[in-house]
Amino acid sequence: MNSYDTIVIGAGAAGLSAALVLGRARRRILVLDGGPPRNAPAAHVNGYLGIDGLSPLELLDVGRTQVEKLGIEIRAEAATLVETVDDGFVVDAGDERLHAKRLVLAAGITDALPDIPGVAEGFGVDIFHCPYCHGYEVAGQRLAVVATQPMSAHQVRMVRQWTDDLVFFTNDTIELDAAERRLFAARGVDVVDGPVSQIVRRDGALQGVRAGGAMHEVAAVFVAPTMVLNLEAFAGLDLGMTDTPMGPVVATDPMGATNVPGLWAAGNVADAGSQVIAAAAQGARVGAMINGSLVEEDWAAAAQPSS
Structure with missing residues (x-):
């Protein structure tokens, strides 16, 4: 084996950062790349000091090159099964069983988009979920928030920071009481009740939102997808979970360790709201923590009497 x-497990910003730190510590590392990152549809990574505006795929290409220069192997394979054994873990990937003393879970999450025509075609282009990531580029224009879950009301409060021309479509998802409507009106937020039937696009460009039989022209739309953790391979482990307003995530201590000994988690799988810069930082921290645990294990083994 x-x-x-x-x-x-995972070759996004969190996983590659962990691999980079561990590779520089001269550890033997394998990275399993299960597919495109969550932010692949986006044109730019924003809010990342030093590389603001870089394509997310270009960022990962640079990261992969730097990691591979350290002799780290990256395979275009997903982990399909993870099991614990006495001396670590076994991981099924492709047609091979692999062994590791430690694991990094950085498989991220998948955005399950609302079932509204037009959303999938524009997601990451002019339909967004994070104003910190994309708000600046569309600031000052007429923007829309389409309710898809209870957190959408909070999303309205956030998006309002980037424009004073905002319309909120309740989409038969959120009921606003009289006090909330007065507050929205005081902040200049228009409210449109009733279901949203379509995000209207033409020739690859956003036209607006159709609701209640009327067409509302907007420059960009914010929605809140349902975030699904990519944990299929870990189903056999009794991973601790933490409930958050954005949904459950893998529970970790402040250093990224999970309740499963030897398994650390970083990135959106453990912090659904983290941007790329935060995911990379979490991965770097986890890499250092894992190397530290291996250092202590090496010294403990050396302290044992020779047989």
Whole structure:
């Protein structure tokens, strides 16, 4: 069985950052790349000091090159099964069983988009979920928030920071009482009740939102997808979870360790709201923590009497 000091499951910013730190510590590392990152549809990574505006795929290409220069192997395979064994973990990937002393869970999340025609075609282009990521680029224009879950009311409060021309479509999802409507009106937010039937697009460009039989022209739309953790391979482990307003995430201590000994988690799978810069920082921290645990294990083994 091919054995590694650490297998990193996920090749986004969190996973590659963990691999970079561990590779620089001269550990034998394997990274399993299960597919495109969550932010692949976006044109730019924003809010990341030093690389603001870089394409997310270009960022990962640069990261992969830097990691591979350290002799780290990256495979275009997803982990399909993770099991614990006495000396670590076994991981099924492709047609091979792999062994690792430690694991990094950085598989991220998948955005399950609302079932509204037009959303999927424009997601990451002019339909967004995070104003910190994309608000600046559309600031000052007429923007829309389409309710898809209870958190959408909070999303309205956030998006209002980037424009004073905002319309909120309740979409038969949120009921606003009289006090809330007065507050929205005081902040200059228009409210449109009733279901949204379509996000109207023409020739690849957003035209507006159709609701109640009327067409409302807007420059960009914000929605709140349902975030699904990519944990299929970990179903056999009794991973601790934490409930958050954005949904459940893998529970970790402040250093990224989970309740499963030897398994650390970083990125959106453990912090659904983290942007790319935060995910990368979490991955770097986890890499250092794992190397520290391996250092202590090496010294403990050396302290044992020779047989």
